[in-house]
Amino acid sequence: xxxxxxxxxxxxxxxxxxxxxxxxxxxxxxxxxxxxxxxxxxxxxxxxxxxxxxxxxxxxxxxxxxxxxxxxxxxxxxxxxxxxxxxxxxxxxxxxxxxxxxxxxxxxxxxxxxxxxxxxxxxxxxxxxxxxxxxxxxxxxxxxxxxxxxxxxxxxxxxxxxxxxxxxxxxxxxxxxxxxxxxxxxxxxxxxxxxxxxxxxxxxxxxxxxxxxxxxxxxxxxxxxxxxxxxxxxxxxxxxxxxxxxxxxxxxxxxxxxxxxxxxxxxxxxxxxxxxxxxxxxxxxxxxxxxxxxxxxxxxxxxxxxxxxxxxxxxxxx
Amino acid sequence: xxxxxxxxxxxxxxxxxxxxxxxxxxxxxxxxxxxxxxxxxxxxxxxxxxxxxxxxxxxxxxxxxxxxxxxxxxxxxxxxxxxxxxxxxxxxxxxxxxxxxxxxxxxxxxxxxxxxxxxxxxxxxxxxxxxxxxxxxxxxxxxxxxxxxxxxxxxxxxxxxxxxxxxxxxxxxxxxxxxxxxxxxxxxxxxxxxxxxxxxxxxxxxxxxxxxxxxxxxxxxxxxxxxxxxxxxxxxxxxxxxxxxxxxxxxxxxxxxxxxxxxxxxxxxxxxxxxxxxxxxxxxxxxxxx
Numbered sequence: 001x002x003x004x005x006x007x008x009x010x011x012x013x014x015x016x017x018x019x020x021x022x023x024x025x026x027x028x029x030x031x032x033x034x035x036x037x038x039x040x041x042x043x044x045x046x047x048x049x050x051x052x053x054x055x056x057x058x059x060x061x062x063x064x065x066x067x068x069x070x071x072x073x074x075x076x077x078x079x080x081x082x083x084x085x086x087x088x089x090x091x092x093x094x095x096x097x098x099x100x101x102x103x104x105x106x107x108x109x110x111x112x113x114x115x116x117x118x119x120x121x122x123x124x125x126x127x128x129x130x131x132x133x134x135x136x137x138x139x140x141x142x143x144x145x146x147x148x149x150x151x152x153x154x155x156x157x158x159x160x161x162x163x164x165x166x167x168x169x170x171x172x173x174x175x176x177x178x179x180x181x182x183x184x185x186x187x188x189x190x191x192x193x194x195x196x197x198x199x200x201x202x203x204x205x206x207x208x209x210x211x212x213x214x215x216x217x218x219x220x221x222x223x224x225x226x227x228x229x230x231x232x233x234x235x236x237x238x239x240x241x242x243x244x245x246x247x248x249x250x251x252x253x254x255x256x257x258x259x260x261x262x263x264x265x266x267x268x269x270x271x272x273x274x275x276x277x278x279x280x281x282x283x284x285x286x287x288x289x290x291x292x293x294x295x296x297x298x299x300x301x302x303x304x305x306x307x308x309x310x311x312x313x314x315x316x317x318x
Numbered sequence: 319x320x321x322x323x324x325x326x327x328x329x330x331x332x333x334x335x336x337x338x339x340x341x342x343x344x345x346x347x348x349x350x351x352x353x354x355x356x357x358x359x360x361x362x363x364x365x366x367x368x369x370x371x372x373x374x375x376x377x378x379x380x381x382x383x384x385x386x387x388x389x390x391x392x393x394x395x396x397x398x399x400x401x402x403x404x405x406x407x408x409x410x411x412x413x414x415x416x417x418x419x420x421x422x423x424x425x426x427x428x429x430x431x432x433x434x435x436x437x438x439x440x441x442x443x444x445x446x447x448x449x450x451x452x453x454x455x456x457x458x459x460x461x462x463x464x465x466x467x468x469x470x471x472x473x474x475x476x477x478x479x480x481x482x483x484x485x486x487x488x489x490x491x492x493x494x495x496x497x498x499x500x501x502x503x504x505x506x507x508x509x510x511x512x513x514x515x516x517x518x519x520x521x522x523x524x525x526x527x528x529x530x531x532x533x534x535x536x537x538x539x540x541x542x543x544x545x546x547x548x549x550x551x552x553x554x555x556x557x558x559x560x561x562x563x564x565x566x567x568x569x570x571x572x573x574x575x576x577x578x579x580x581x582x583x584x585x586x587x588x589x590x591x592x593x594x595x596x597x598x599x600x601x602x603x604x605x606x607x608x
Contacts (some may be wrong), residue, residue: 294425
């Protein structure tokens with residue numbers, strides 16, 4: 001392993017230990033909840049970053065993977081009586097399968113840029129309407145997970161349990177990203193991002209590389225969906241497949257710095273800090289916090305297109 | 319099989335809705351054709367225009383159709399300013415950045431509306447809200463017929479503007495060959511902003527025709543944005559005739575699809591068309607292959 005990768009790994013380990021030690025010192029459920037939601041945003045952000053940042057494919061419909069994971073977990077538990085932990089891998093696999101479907105169709109026909117963004121958005125919308133209509137997702141009413149608090153049931157009595165789960169998920173996403181940064185596969189993916197034609201000319205199977213990237217991204221996003229359901233005990237079509245999740249997924253990497261390992265973590269942290277600040281300053285009126293997020297998105301793209309990580313790196317391109 | 323007596327009014331209804339869709343899509347396709355950007359804020363901007371018409375009616379008692387001379391220039395100015403001072407500066411010459419900025423603008427506008435006017439769905443009532451016209455035995459509401467005629471009239475005006483005026487020629491020149499247009503002395507930045515302005519002016523007009531038969535709430539634009547994208551893609555990105563035809567087709571598909579599958583599932587037909595066209599004929603029905 002090269003020294004830069006070792007440094008990244010050490011930083012991740014330090015971060016993991018620091019977060020894992022938090023419940024020993026902090027007992028406030030409110031504070032732990034903020035940390036949990038920040039990690040959750042970082043997980044969705046890192047998943048998006050794998051496809052958007054390293055693969056250069058900007059998805060505007062990541063909710064299609066999130067919602068699939070969330071609904072898979074909810075339906076398997078409510079309708080089929082599965083244990084939540086057993087539903088987790090099934091939901092992740094389903095997320096990857098939906099990603100394979102979207103990816104195969106989009107990449108086979110060479111959709112890029114705006115077209116890819118639009119087609120992902122349309123897929124999310126189709127799934128939203130389906131979930132809103134068919135019977136087994138509970139249609140517009142949504143699905144409620146019965147409350148049975150126990151660790152064996154993926155429903156922890158204390159926030160610390162959830163903290164460890166989301167930390168593990170986020171770390172897994174970061175480790176995959178670290179592997180992308182340093183592996184041959186990651187180099188192929190980044191080559192395909194920078195120029196599909198050159199990459200193909202050098203013998204990279206561009207279609208396959210992008211397909212694997214979207215499947216990893218979809219699987220991780222589906223894991224985020226499962227976590228959401230277990231944490232909030234509820235899912236409906238608008239939450240699962242709405243534009244809100246799709247936006248949240250791309251916001252953290254944009255703010256932190258896309259195509260970087262720590263960008264989504266930094267971005268999620270900055271966004272939540274800012275979100276809490278505005279909530280304290282301006283009250284919890286409907287719309288305010290999202291409005292601030294939109295403002296941050298516009299300002300970041302206008303003035304800091306390389307995100308917070310852009311401050312640390314030199315040179316014209318990250 | 320459905321009876322003709324049900325199918326015929328449904329098709330007429332679809333055509334009237336489709337004309338307004340076409341008007342919205344025409345603005346979107348103009349912006350795409352010239353600037354090569356996908357304006358994600360299009361739906362949110364339509365929502366703002368609808369609120370504009372609503373408040374002109376509620377506070378000043380101005381009839382929705384009479385607010386055309388106010389809304390069209392107001393939306394034009396908003397569009398000119400947005401492109402010149404916000405979107406243009408944020409783009410850094412990258413398509414992805416424009417997508418993100420217009421998405422950010424949409425989020426800001428929707429949530430500002432939510433904050434200012436709450437999530438209540440509002441409608442206006444006019445003397446003609448519930449009156450209908452008999453067209454070959456089909457009862458179609460008057461506001462819908464007015465919307466159909468108005469939308470077609472605005473589309474015709476726009477096509478005339480593009481075909482006959484110097485501005486129209488400059489817009490088409492830039493759409494075809496940006497560098498060349500710059501070389502012959504066309505102020506590209508200005509024409510960009512003009513195109514964006516005209517695109518939004520279409521929304522201003524669409525809002526005036528839409529509100530008497532429709533409603534407004536902060537998220538109303540979301541329902542239109544994917545439909546407008548579908549029309550633009552179906553007709554061919556940047557094709558004006560395509561937007562017009564696409565709008566009418568989508569209006570009828572939605573209306574007739576709703577008959578078979580019900581209101582909610584009927585919309586799926588639209589998105590399936592969208593995905594299929596994107597995959598198999600991304601240049602659209604009237605577009606030329608890039």
